[in-house]
Amino acid sequence: MKVYEENKTEIVFRYLLVGNIIDEHFYGENKDIKSGTKHFRAGAKVYLIPEYGGMGHEKIPVIGLPRKNRKKIEVLIDSKMIKNVRVKKTYNSKLIEKIKENHFYSYFNKHENELEILNDFAISINENNKEILKNIV
Numbered sequence: 001m002k003v004y005e006e007n008k009t010e011i012v013f014r015y016l017l018v019g020n021i022i023d024e025h026f027y028g029e030n031k032d033i034k035s036g037t038k039h040f041r042a043g044a045k046v047y048l049i050p051e052y053g054g055m056g057h058e059k060i061p062v063i064g065l066p067r068k069n070r071k072k073i074e075v076l077i078d079s080k081m082i083k084n085v086r087v088k089k090t091y092n093s094k095l096i097e098k099i100k101e102n103h104f105y106s107y108f109n110k111h112e113n114e115l116e117i118l119n120d121f122a123i124s125i126n127e128n129n130k131e132i133l134k135n136i137v
Helices: 093-100 103-109 114-136
Strands: 014-021 024-027 032-035 045-048 059-064 073-078 082-090
Touching: 014 093, 014 114, 045 082, 082 114
Parallel strands: none
Antiparallel strands: 014 045, 014 082, 024 032, 045 059, 059 073
16 A cells, blocks of 8 residues: 655655654763763754664664754764654654655565554564663673
8 A cells, every 4th residue: 555646736745754852861981860861962852764774773874953053954973862763654754755866665665564564663662772772790
């Protein structure tokens, strides 16, 4: 079931992976407690663009609003800095254009069960992050 069309008469949307930046985490040798990341505030909404897997998606490109600017940026961050990964619809034409050039989403675009596959990916990232947090504490 294709839910998005290139036709101008219909509303165009895509499914994207969305997450939030973690609240507090340990940082450095002294285990200082930091809020958010260098680029994003704690709880900031980010759109995941997992272009390449690497070694189990330890680092993921994301797009979101930074701490000090009101223009979206794309940066590569540790996947353990992202919580509550889920699938959401987007109608933002700039994000849709960005994901059209992405290999990850173009691969899933060819499958009829795209939403199910993206949900499975979101669950795997969330489960992996729970294991990491369990090992830290």
